[in-house]
Each structure stands twice: as C-alpha cells, then as structure tokens.
Amino acid sequence: MIQLTATPVTALVDEPVHIRATGLTPFQVVSLQASLKDEKGNMFYSRAYYRANEIGEVDLEHDSSLGGDYVGRHPMGLIWSLKPENLLTRLMKKDVMNSPFQVHLKLYDSDVLLDNKPTTALKASLTLERWYVAPGVTRILVQEGRLRGALFLPPGEGRFPGVIDLFGAVGGLIEFRASLLASHGFASLALAYYGYEDLPPRLEIIDLEYFEEAVNFLLRHPKVCGPGIGVVSICKGAEIGLSMAAHLKQITATVLINGPTFTVGIPQVYRGHIYQPAPFSAQLVTINSLGLVELNHLFEETGAEASQSFFPIEKAQGHFLFIVGEEDKNINSKRNAALAIEQLRRNGKNNWTLLSYPGAGHLIEPPYSPLCLASGIRTICSAFHWGGEVIPHAAAQEHAWKEIQKFLRKHLIPTATSKL
C-alpha cells in the first residue's frame, strides 16, 4: 500500500520536515508536488521527480531529485522551491498567531511525458501545517506614544533579551520574523515606520528618535532584560538599524541583512543632525531579460563626496553581523558591507562579523521560505529584481538563521562571567 509520511506534520516554519514514501514499485519514478494558498488566495506550486529504490521507497533525506523545481538531495526542497503562479508575488504571512500556512503534499505515479499535467491519479497526499509562532508565544499590539507595532513574548516566566525587527521599504507591519524570534526566546518588537495606521503613508524622512522611543519602550518592559537591545533588519530597515547602532548606545547587537551603508533616497535626522541621502546615478538602473528592475548599480559612481550620508558607525557600542547575498540585484550588498567594515577598521574597531553567501539574493528570510525573485513595492516600482538562485539561497537562509540566533544570544544575554 502506498504511503506518504511527513514528520512532524505540524511544526514551526523554520523546522525541517522528514518526507518519505513507501509501498511503491521498485525503481518506479514518482512525482511529488507541493501546493500552498496564501491569505490573498495566491497559489504557489512545486514539484520534484524521484526514483524509488529497490524496496519501493523514496526518502527525501537520502534520495536525489531527478528534476522538477530542484535537482539533487534537498530534504526541504519541495517547500523552498515553491513558486507563485504570478512571478511577482511574495509569500508573506499576515496573521501569524491564529493560523498556519497549509502545504499540501501529493504523490503521483510519474507518467510525465513532455506534456502537461500528470496523466495518472493521485496516489497519496497529506497536509503540513507550518506555523510562525510556537505554542505559548503571546502577541501584544503596541500603540505607545508614536510607536506602532506588535510585541511578541516567549512563553514562560522571567525576562528575555529584547530585539527590534525592521523590514524594508515595503512598509506596513510585517510580523513573521519577530514571531519566529519570539518562538526562539527573544522578546521581539515588529516595528512599523510607515504605511501603517496613522504613521506617514509615504516615506519622506526617517526620524531616528522614533526608533529611540522603541528602544526605550523595550527596555522599560517588565519581560525584557537589558541592558542591551538587539536589532534584526533588512534592506531599508538595515539602513535604520545601522544608524541606530551608531547613535544609540543601548544597541548591543545589530543584524544587518543586505543593507546600505549610508542614507538612501530620503534624509535621516537625529536630534537636529541631518543625513542627506547619498547621490546616485539614475541612469545606471538596469532591466534584466525578464523585465525586472535592478538597482544594484545605482551607487557605483558615489564616492567620497557622499561622506555626509555615512553614519558614524565607529561610535557604535555593540557588535555588527553583516549578512550579504552576493547575488543581490537591488543593492550592491557586498560593496556596502565592505565599505562599512572598512570604516570600522579605519577607526581601529573589530566589532563585526561578515557572512557572505554566494548565490543568495536580497530577500534572505527565515529558512525554507521560497525564494522571492521579484515583486513590486506599491507606488515605487512594480517589478524589483531581488536576485538569488534557488538552491544556494535556500542554503544561505538555513545557515544565516542559526547564525543570527547565536549572535543575538552571545551579545544580548549577559553571561555569568561578565558580571564578575
């Protein structure tokens, strides 16, 4: 009897699943397909072809896919190679507390000719639940002073290291990474800064005092332990994170994913000091063969004259973790990290670590997230190329996520010895 199993069927999105099929004809080729419907009704699909062994089994932890959305041995390949029906769709969970993503796994005899759909019937299927929050995590809507966001607290008594989670120019309130961090023991504040509730509808200036308020809010919270706060940030959020680290002494651990080293696009202000956006060469925008817009050359001609746009990161008290996708087509992430590190070195600092991932693109997210190659940002552009190759990007996400947690624990949790 043909059986399809997956363990565990219910898990956090960043936990792996062991998928197996048994009871097949020896050496037969089967097709495994995954599908997911997001909260807006967009469909995502993936498929892979496997050959059963001599006892009629397929085990994704040992066997190599022959073809489909990935090739080779990738136990979680069906999940991270999911592709949207419409190319420009990004998979983002909105409601992280009350529902999981359901991934439907289906096993077919493979009679795939160069034709279309499989011509044989479904042999086995099951549904995985992928949650963005562990049992016991609580979510508190934050509306204190100017602050707008959601605070996620790990279950249990005691205090937890605090982290501010910042996304990029996509705007709104994005909660899924903060909820996952809370599931791993961090009190995480998903902080919106524009395009949400009564926050400005458009980004015209970044006021660092807003983020300072957020830092103080966290440090005041009874379930957050200080004295330092961490930041996990990507893209425009990483520009803000970098600036926070430079100006706010309470920031002791800053994770910067594919961010700029200087102000981009709009000015930043902190207590009267204005950082003007760095000049860029608009004519260096390129469009790839799929019509996707690439901005990674925009600042190629920007040099020393942009000094008033760089943050005084040598003044930062904490540590930096630079995470770079070398195939980032939105930002020249590799160059930006190099510039930042050079600035630190010049000032005799060595409080940084660089993780540079060949083949990874701009949107480095928690592991097993499908690669989003391109998507739009409302009012700015309908098709940004984020870059990345599916397989190395997936590996980068898996590795980076573990490193991010290690880094945060190291620099946020005071060890016994340091108190002596």
Next chain:
Amino acid sequence: MLQLTATPASALADDPVHIRVTGLPPFQVVTLKASLKDEKGNLFQSKAFYKANGAGQVDLEQTPALGGDYVGVHPMGLFWSLKPEKAFQRLLKQDVMHSPFWVTLDLYDSICFHDSPTVQPWASQMVQRWFSGPGVQRKQIREGRVRGALFLPPGEGPFPGVIDLFGGFGNLIEFRASLLATRGFAVLALAYVAYEDLPDKLLEVDLEYFEEAANLLLAHPKIQKPGIGVISLSKGAEIALAMACYLKQVVATICINGFNAVSNVPLRYRDLVVTPIRSGGERMQVHISGAVCYRHCHGDPRDQLNRQSVLPVENAQGWILFIVGEDDECINSKAYAEQAMDQLQSHGRSCGRILVYPGAGHLIEPPYAPLCFASWVRGFSWPFLWGGVPAAHAAAEEHAWGEIQKFFRQHLIQTRCKL
C-alpha cells in the same frame, strides 16, 4: 534645435536603423524609449539611458547606453530588448505581406523610468519594420498533402528554392520565409502539424510529406533545379537533417538548434521506420521564472541503446550548416551538432560546418527581433525556457543571418552554374 532621427524610417525588419539625437544640452542625460503593439494588441517596450556628448549629440552607433534594458554601444538595442507587458509573450508577425510593425521611438529629457501619461516626450519618431519587400509575392499552398505559403521574389527567376521549417508546436510561421524571399530566394514556409487540415498532434514524421514539398518546389517554373535548400529550427531542424540524409533533392541544409537523432515520435520514409529516443519528462527543471527547461530531458544519442535513432548524416549528399546557441535551455544543441560533425568526419565527409554562438539561446531568428527568453507554447500550461543572454543573442542573430544567406548563395546558386 532638438532632433530625433531614425534612418531609414521604413525598412525591412532585418535591416538596421541608425538612431541619432542632436540639439541637446551638452552632457544631458536622456531616455530613449521604444514601443510596439503586435497584431493582437500586446504591448512591447524598451528603454535606455544615454548621456549626450559636449556637442549635445547622441548617436546610437557610437554612444554607449548607461542603463536601462541594455548597457553599452548597441545601435539596435532598443529593438532587440523590447519586452512584453505580459510575461512570456513572443513577438511574431502574422501578416507578413500587407502591414509592418510600427515602432514608436520617444525621447525624454531626463531619466524617465515609469510611463506617465502626463509626461510628454521631447521628440518622437515612428519607424516601420516590414517582413517583405516590394514585389515579393505570397501564394497559399494547398497542393496534394502540402500545406504552407510560398514566397517568390520579384522578377522572372529562376530562384534558388528553400523550405522553411519551424518547431513542432504547430501553426505556420512565415516571417523568416518572407524575409529570405526578399533577399532573393523562393521560400516555402512549410507547415507539418496543427495547421489547416494537417493532424493536430505530431504522431510521426512522414518524410514523404517533406519530399512532396521538395518536389513541388522543384516543379515550379520559377525555381531552380535540381536541388533545394532547407532552413530549420528546433524540431524542424531534426526533420531537415533527416531530409538531408534521405532526400537527394536537398543539397543545402541549415539546422538551427536541433537534435541529431529522431526524438519522441518515429520517423518514416517509405519502408524505413526509425524509432525515436524517448525523453524523460522527470528531468525537466523549473526556472525561477516558472518557465520550464527541457534541456536535460532528452536521451543521449551516444548511448548504445539509442544508436538506431541517430540520423545517418554520412549519407547526406549536400552541404549542412549547424547553427548552435550555447545558452540553449530547450535542447543541448551544441552537443548534438558536435556529435553530427564527428559522425561526418569519422566517415570522411567534409560537407558539414558548425557555428557556435556563446550566449545565444534556442530561438535564433532573423536579427533585431526581441529576445524571447521564455514563452507560452500551444498545448502546455507552463512556458518553455528558451534561454539566451540579450546582447550576445542579438549579436549571434545578426551574424548568423549573414552566414545563412552566404551559405545558400554558395551552395544553391552554384548548382545553376553547373548546367
């Protein structure tokens, strides 16, 4: 005075256009945009950013594009980098006789990224791109089993005859035949599946059908004897290679990105039945765009188990030109062409030649057509990945088109001289 010129304003689609701007402020950065609507109303667009020189001029034959759809000096870049508004659309002219493609060129005085209805271009120019020249005649062919369209150059002739074969997805593609006819060849665009009363699906390749077509051409009063040429792409190239092997009427064959063995469906010629190498659908690979790469699906002709499917190219009586794109994502065409060349050489035949183009994809077509990187294919619910790196693919098409005409002139017109 600001001027945008494009010369010639009306030309054949395979002729280059010289685009220039004069009268700009010195060192002004400008945007040049091209747009085209096909016969179904689908919009194709491209843009590039240029910086004028000290004399306020931009000359696409000398000035490099700094960004946009292409970078560097590419006089025809605005044409071959045209992109469809709806992903995976291929630009294909249906009516090749009575209307051109109209391309609108717009000049904007700054970096103009988005299309805004309120921003007016500084200057505009329309350019016509024709697929047939004055005096070329088109005749619908429905004789015997043969279905297609015959294009004759103007004049008395006789002209060298060529059969034009496209891929196996059906319908009739005429634009290459009409362009070649404008260059002096009598070309039969030959359909072989899913056209008029031809079978809807290709269940076998009956070489006698193609022989009928060859004989039909040779019987025409305006077409030279005793031999014809064949130009072909993809599945068409596999069929053309078989024609070269088995039909003495074929004296010059151009195979673009095809297989050197019978694939998927059997080949029949009189009593001979050649069984195909089967493809393994499970080796398809889905590209990040969602288009499917079939390059790894095809069986290996060098495998002993497949040897009966390999086409006996050593039997070809005429000349063969293999044209190959190294970035072909549909077929591993370089390997197959090299195998065929090896086979010729090992039998002491020197009638084969191969042109390998790095960066070119599967759809190597007459020059200046937009690079079609992936497109929908009739009967499939996902697009096919063709591959190709834009600037390299465009350069390959330009070069190959010249070689194609040289090859036919060299090996078809010579036969006349022998009389």
